[in-house]
Amino acid sequence: MDFITFIQLLDSTVRSATPLLLACLAGLFSERAGIFDIGLEGKMLAAAFFSAAIAALTGSALMGLGAGILAALSLSLIHGVASINFRGNQLISGVAINFLASGMTVLVAQHLFSQGGRTPTLEGNARFEPITLPFADALADVPYLGPIYSELISGHAILVYVAMLTVPLTWWVLYRTRFGLRLRAVGEAPEAVDTAGVSVVRMRFAAVLICGVLCGIAGAYLAMGLQASFTKEMTANRGYIALAALIFAKWRPWYALGACLLFGFLFAIETRFQNIDIAGFILPVQFVQALPYILTVVVLAGFVGKAIPPRAGGQPYVKER
Amino acid sequence: MEQSTAPAIELKGISKAFGPVQANKNISIRVMPGTIHGIIGENGAGKSTLMSILYGFYKADAGEVFIHGKKTEIPDSQAAISAGIGMVFQHFKLVQNFTVLENVILGAEDGPMLNTSLSKARGVLKKLAQEYELNVDPEELIENLSVGHQQRVEILKALYRQADILILDEPTGVLTPAEADHLFRILDNLRAEGKTIILITHKLREIMEITDTVSVMRRGEMTATVKTAETSPEQLAELMVGRKVLLHVAKEAANPGDKVLEVENLRVVDEDKVERLKGVSLNVRAGEILGIAGVAGNGQSELLEVLGGMIPATGTVRVNGQEIDLTGKNSDGQSRRARGIAHVPEDRQHEGLIMEFAAWENVAFGYHHEAKYQSGILMNNAAIKADTAAKMERFDVRPPNPKLKARNFSGGNQQKIVVAREIERNPDILLVGQPTRGVDIGAIEFIHKQIVALRDAGKAVLLVSVELDEIFSLSDRIVVMFDGQIMGERDPATTNEKELGLLMAGITDTSNAQMEAKQNG
Numbered sequence: 001m002d003f004i005t006f007i008q009l010l011d012s013t014v015r016s017a018t019p020l021l022l023a024c025l026a027g028l029f030s031e032r033a034g035i036f037d038i039g040l041e042g043k044m045l046a047a048a049f050f051s052a053a054i055a056a057l058t059g060s061a062l063m064g065l066g067a068g069i070l071a072a073l074s075l076s077l078i079h080g081v082a083s084i085n086f087r088g089n090q091l092i093s094g095v096a097i098n099f100l101a102s103g104m105t106v107l108v109a110q111h112l113f114s115q116g117g118r119t120p121t122l123e124g125n126a127r128f129e130p131i132t133l134p135f136a137d138a139l140a141d142v143p144y145l146g147p148i149y150s151e152l153i154s155g156h157a158i159l160v161y162v163a164m165l166t167v168p169l170t171w172w173v174l175y176r177t178r179f180g181l182r183l184r185a186v187g188e189a190p191e192a193v194d195t196a197g198v199s200v201v202r203m204r205f206a207a208v209l210i211c212g213v214l215c216g217i218a219g220a221y222l223a224m225g226l227q228a229s230f231t232k233e234m235t236a237n238r239g240y241i242a243l244a245a246l247i248f249a250k251w252r253p254w255y256a257l258g259a260c261l262l263f264g265f266l267f268a269i270e271t272r273f274q275n276i277d278i279a280g281f282i283l284p285v286q287f288v289q290a291l292p293y294i295l296t297v298v299v300l301a302g303f304v305g306k307a308i309p310p311r312a313g314g315q316p317y318v319k320e321r
Numbered sequence: 322m323e324q325s326t327a328p329a330i331e332l333k334g335i336s337k338a339f340g341p342v343q344a345n346k347n348i349s350i351r352v353m354p355g356t357i358h359g360i361i362g363e364n365g366a367g368k369s370t371l372m373s374i375l376y377g378f379y380k381a382d383a384g385e386v387f388i389h390g391k392k393t394e395i396p397d398s399q400a401a402i403s404a405g406i407g408m409v410f411q412h413f414k415l416v417q418n419f420t421v422l423e424n425v426i427l428g429a430e431d432g433p434m435l436n437t438s439l440s441k442a443r444g445v446l447k448k449l450a451q452e453y454e455l456n457v458d459p460e461e462l463i464e465n466l467s468v469g470h471q472q473r474v475e476i477l478k479a480l481y482r483q484a485d486i487l488i489l490d491e492p493t494g495v496l497t498p499a500e501a502d503h504l505f506r507i508l509d510n511l512r513a514e515g516k517t518i519i520l521i522t523h524k525l526r527e528i529m530e531i532t533d534t535v536s537v538m539r540r541g542e543m544t545a546t547v548k549t550a551e552t553s554p555e556q557l558a559e560l561m562v563g564r565k566v567l568l569h570v571a572k573e574a575a576n577p578g579d580k581v582l583e584v585e586n587l588r589v590v591d592e593d594k595v596e597r598l599k600g601v602s603l604n605v606r607a608g609e610i611l612g613i614a615g616v617a618g619n620g621q622s623e624l625l626e627v628l629g630g631m632i633p634a635t636g637t638v639r640v641n642g643q644e645i646d647l648t649g650k651n652s653d654g655q656s657r658r659a660r661g662i663a664h665v666p667e668d669r670q671h672e673g674l675i676m677e678f679a680a681w682e683n684v685a686f687g688y689h690h691e692a693k694y695q696s697g698i699l700m701n702n703a704a705i706k707a708d709t710a711a712k713m714e715r716f717d718v719r720p721p722n723p724k725l726k727a728r729n730f731s732g733g734n735q736q737k738i739v740v741a742r743e744i745e746r747n748p749d750i751l752l753v754g755q756p757t758r759g760v761d762i763g764a765i766e767f768i769h770k771q772i773v774a775l776r777d778a779g780k781a782v783l784l785v786s787v788e789l790d791e792i793f794s795l796s797d798r799i800v801v802m803f804d805g806q807i808m809g810e811r812d813p814a815t816t817n818e819k820e821l822g823l824l825m826a827g828i829t830d831t832s833n834a835q836m837e838a839k840q841n842g
Contacts, residue, residue: 178430178438185416185427192414195376196428196478197399311417319378 007147009268014156015226016271017264018163019044019218019235023242024249024256025163025170026214032174032251033207034187034312038094039079040215041239042101043072047219049105052119052230053112055126061224064126065159068223069216075101076212084204087316098239106232119223119230128157128225157225159217166214170253183207187310190317200317237293244296250307266292327390329354329486329517330375335384337370344370346541348384352534354485357508357518359528359549362538362561363761365731368521369411371538372488376408377401388486402429404486407479411491413471417464421457421474422446425481442481449480453510454503469500476507487511488519493527494759497616498789498822505531523561523761525554526790537561562763570769573777575797578607580642581781582628582750587636589623589805597623598634599805605750610772610782612796612813614789616825620805621785622667625754628783629664630657631672641749658687663743665736667754667785673739674727681709681723684742716741717767733764740768744775751775754785769795789818803827 023040030037047068055064075097082093106117113119136154139146174180186193186203194200222238223230245263249255269276269288276283328351337345344367352358362368373379375386377395386393388404395401401408415424422442430438443459450456455473463471472492479487489508493501508518508531520532528535529549536546537560545560558566582605589598598620605611615621627634633648640660646652654664666672674683685694685705694705709723716737718730727735736756743751753772757765772795776782786792792799793813801808801824808824823829 176435178433178435181419181423181427181430181435185419185423188418189414189416192416192424192427195398195408195410195414197397197402198428 003144004147004151007151009265009272011152011155012268012272013261013264014152014160015264016267017260018156018160019222019226019238020242020245020263021163021257021260022159022166022214022218022221023239024245024260025166025253026211026218027243027246028170028249028251028253028256029183029207029214030211031246031313032187032310033183033204034190034310034315034317035079035083035204035208035211036090036094036314037079037208037211038091038243039075039097039101039239040211040242041235041237042094042098043075043212043215044219044222044239045098045105045233045235046075046101047072047216048223048234049101049109049119049219049230051216051220052122052223053109055122055224056113056120056229059124059126061122061126061128064122064224065217065220068220069213072216072219073209073212076208076215080205080208083316084201084208087318090314090316102233105230109230109232117232122224122228126224127228128159128221130155130157131161157221159221159225162217163221164257167253167257174253179206184310187312190312194317194319204317241292241296244299247307247309248299251310263292263295266295326354328352328387329389330519331387331390332371332375333385333387335371335374335381335386337374337379337381343541345374345381348538348543350536350543350546352486352517352519354389354517355512355515356533357512357520357531359520359522359532359535360538361522361525361528361535361557363523363763364733364759365761366538366561367541368538369490372408372490372519372521375401375488376406402482402484405484406486406488407476407482407484409472409475409479409487409489409492411494413475415463415471415474418462420460420462421466421477422459424463424474425459425478429482445481446477449477452514453480453507455480455507467500468495469497469503472496472500472504473507485515486517486519488521490521491523492520493522493524497787497825498818499826501527525557525762528557529554539563558762566762566766570766570773570794572773572795575609575776577609577797578779580604581607581640582783583637583639583642584624584628585637585639587624587627587634587638589620589627589632589634591623597805598627600636601802601805601807603800603807605781605783607749607781608776608779609797610776610784610795612792612799613783613785613802614792614799614821614825615785615787615802617787619802619825621802622754623805624802625664625667625752625783625785628657628662628750628752629666630654630662654687658746658748661749663746663748663751665739665743665751665753665756667758669732669736669739674735676728677726679724679726680713680718680730680738681706683727683738684709684712684723686742688742688746712741712745713738715745716771731761732759733761736760736768737764740771744771747778748780750781750783752783752785755787756784757786757788757791789821792821793818801825 023044027037027040050071051064051068054067055061079093079097082088083090109117109119133154136150140150174184182193182198182203186200190200193203222234227234241263245256245259248259270291273288274285276288330352332348332350335345335348348371360368370379374381375395377397377400386395393404395404422439425446426438426442431441446459455477457470457473463474492504496504511518522528532549534546535549537544537557539561584604585602587598587601591597601624613621626632630653633652638645638647640662645660670676694701706723710721713721713723718734718737756768772782784795796813798810799813800810801821803825804827808829811821
């Protein structure tokens with residue numbers, strides 16, 4: 001493999017990792033506050049559809065993004081009401097959201113566009129086009145550093161940069177602000193937050209809504225950045241992979257970046273190569289395609305060391321005594 | 322009472338009902354500033370409900386609260402905090418993987434950024450530590466702190482919020498004697514600074530030791546408020562229970578027979594490869610109670626668990642002269658029961674009972690295969706229920722309803738169910754861990770009597786307790802455990818709390834002498 005191919009592979013890694021990373025950080029906010037969210041998948045899917053549909057209708061990617069975020073937010077709100085106010089089972093609420101999104105998107109798409117559950121292909125301003133950073137063309141010929149800058153760093157949609165910046169932002173919010181302290185506390189010991197005179201319900205809702213916004217951006221990027229339309233089930237289980245990455249990352253933002261890049265790298269290999277020839281031994285294409293999912297199973301089965309989830313995760317808070 | 326200063330807290334006619342249960346009935350109380358006021362009562366007497374009303378967890382059905390003479394509404398914890406009330410709960414409300422500092426500032430931050438709050442809190446904690454002997458490393462994680470230190474963090478939390486009224490709910494339940502002494506010194510310092518303290522407890526000794534005034538609650542009512550100096554433990558116990566209570570078990574001298582349980586060189590290594598028992602040897606004779614004293618976590622639990630068939634071990638254990646299997650397939654609880662060992666585990670809610678199951682189901686556990694509970698291939702539920710009802714009658718379990726879930730009994734009655742199940746099998750050996758933890762004083766008397774009765778019937782009893790009072794009043798011989806080893810054996814008639822306390826801290830006479838020599842040299 002030559003240098004340029006390798007850079008292209010990394011470039012593709014960044015693109016594949018972006019929706020995973022956004023979804024993973026979305027899950028991080030929610031789960032750090034004690035609300036398990038298996039509905040990342042459904043929220044992303046709904047956001048992908050509504051962003052693509054509104055972008056197709058208005059011709060504006062920004063309107064699409066807004067619609068995607070709103071769609072994911074409404075599903076978050078449902079999850080929040082079910083699991084915080086009504087103290088429902090968070091897994092069931094999440095699964096219900098996934099079912100809802102899976103059916104609703106195709107149904108509405110068929111009704112609006114009559115293209116077999118897809119949206120029309122997005123073009124021009126209806127899509128997030130790659131941005132060329134300053135001097136990218138000029139520096140392209142500098143050996144090694146040139147391609148790294150112009151191929152790998154430059155030339156992504158704006159949402160890719162947003163996702164990357166969300167990592168330090170998340171870290172800062174979690175560990176350096178009052179909001180983050182309370183958010184982490186509410187996922188570990190809600191009774192401590194409650195007795196300190198802070199509303200558990202309000203903190204958890206804030207977390208769930210942030211989760212919705214990030215899922216919305218993730219879905220919008222899928223339909224308007226990575227692809228150029230909405231297709232049925234286009235999230236392809238990325239929501240679940242993001243959850244696996246979250247566990248792999250032990251619910252920490254920088255680790256989440258690493259985990260998502262690893263998964264993204266496997267997706268990049270899958271799209272770039274067919275059969276892989278390792279010293280005469282041929283890895284079949286099916287195996288290569290299965291790699292991200294195999295890693296998911298390995299991670300979830302706990303082969304990567306002990307990951308301790310937030311202690312109050314998944315449990316509705318009931319005031320005692 | 323002098324009227325010059327307003328009481329720090331005054332409650333007038335507080336009532337609170339949960340459905341048909343009247344938890345608090347027309348309660349009035351005045352606590353003067355700068356005093357320690359004890360509230361004593363059995364479990365379920367309504368002490369915690371009353372304090373929860375004061376901390377904004379519950380809304381009273383009727384009644385008024387006055388703080389420093391001013392009528393105050395307390396709809397939530399935030400309001401209680403702003404009224405200057407701090408609460409130290411029995412189960413700490415701390416975030417385990419946060420540092421001390423983070424726990425202290427949580428909810429009382431100075432602004433949206435943590436840095437300023439943290440550096441301010443660091444200074445305040447340093448000052449509080451000096452003032453009140455409240456030393457804790459502010460950067461340490463809670464999960465690395467001992468229980469006593471965690472409690473200090475709770476007190477610091479309250480003081481950081483500038484509480485001048487501090488409520489402590491059963492604060493010594495989880496502390497070692499030394500930690501409890503330290504806590505009382507802290508409370509003394511706080512009182513000297515003019516803070517008002519309400520101490521909720523069921524331990525009479527603590528009330529006598531530290532409080533200025535004491536109120537007694539029984540069945541939701543405040544039955545008396547007296548000056549501590551003018552009362553006695555016996556009088557308080559009577560006020561709590563509503564009848565005369567024997568604080569010390571009356572028992573005859575033991576009449577020990579043959580060795581029923583012989584333990585030699587018992588060793589246990591836990592999952593983290595830590596050696597929990599380091600070669601323990603002891604024996605218990607028929608007709609005697611061997612008490613094992615020690616601070617919790619020094620191997621007593623493991624000893625009970627090995628003998629009860631819950632964890633494997635190496636070494637030799639003989640029951641009635643015959644060796645028992647410590648690791649193989651005959652080392653489970655079932656085999657132990659077959660050999661005549663009954664076990665009242667330390668943690669009744671996790672090991673003694675299934676909380677969501679009815680009393681009659683719990684009574685059958687471990688003995689459910691016995692012929693009298695069978696009817697063909699089915700369980701004879703009617704027989705179990707009848708048996709349970711009879712046991713409840715004999716052991717005075719209230720309410721005597723076999724169909725009630727274990728969760729719905731008070732701690733004392735839960736324990737009576739477990740004790741009834743184990744003692745009524747007439748075992749050769751009774752293993753009993755913390756028999757009266759969280760149990761009210763009336764039930765303690767009853768359970769102690771049952772244990773002594775079993776001894777008098779010629780059975781062997783191995784008692785593990787962190788309560789020295791209990792060890793003293795029940796044991797015929799006392800051994801002290803420290804760090805997985807037996808530190809020594811003492812005769813309860815000739816030893817005292819101080820001597821045992823030193824052994825419990827791992828200090829034998831020789832090492833004590835060495836330490837003194839070191840200090841002098």
